[in-house]
Amino acid sequence: MHEWSVAESVIRTLVQWSSKNRVIEIKKVVISVPSFSMLDVDVLREAFDMMKGEYSFSGTLLEINIKEPVFKCENCDSTFSVNDVGDQIEKIKLNFGEEYPLHLMPALVPAFLVCPYCGSHDIEVSSQSITIDKIEVEKS
Numbered sequence: 320m321h322e323w324s325v326a327e328s329v330i331r332t333l334v335q336w337s338s339k340n341r342v343i344e345i346k347k348v349v350i351s352v353p354s355f356s357m358l359d360v361d362v363l364r365e366a367f368d369m370m371k372g373e374y375s376f377s378g379t380l381l382e383i384n385i386k387e388p389v390f391k392c393e394n395c396d397s398t399f400s401v402n403d404v405g406d407q408i409e410k411i412k413l414n415f416g417e418e419y420p421l422h423l424m425p426a427l428v429p430a431f432l433v434c435p436y437c438g439s440h441d442i443e444v445s446s447q448s449i450t451i452d453k454i455e456v457e458k459s
């Protein structure tokens with residue numbers, strides 16, 4: 320249950336942040352989740368809602384954005400998005416069906432894709448981590 324540990328770390332961050340900033344009530348927290356992660360957004364929300372009461376964040380709303388990964392070619396230094404390699408991903412889907420491996424294992428991405436600019440396989444995937452983008456508090 321990866322979702323529960325993510326929800327817990329978001330809440331832990333809120334606890335630290337609120338005590339550091341002397342904030343009592345947090346209205347909303349906005350997080351970004353990579354589209355390639357296997358996280359179930361509904362389960363994540365549910366986990367957050369169940370845990371938040373224990374940490375006096377009962378009134379805190381969780382907003383989840385889906386973040387597209389950014390690829391970087393180590394060979395020519397270009398960066399590109401999923402859209403730029405859409406035709407390559409379509410091909411992979413055709414070969415593997417809907418449960419295509421990119422979705423299942425983000426770490427496999429460089430093995431299946433080539434840089435659209437130079438054709439290199441030396442590709443890194445960024446924005447694979449979950450980030451807290453915004454914390455909204457009640458203005459006093």
Ligand SMILES: [Zn+2]
Binds near residue numbers: 394395436439
């Ligand atoms: Zn390249």
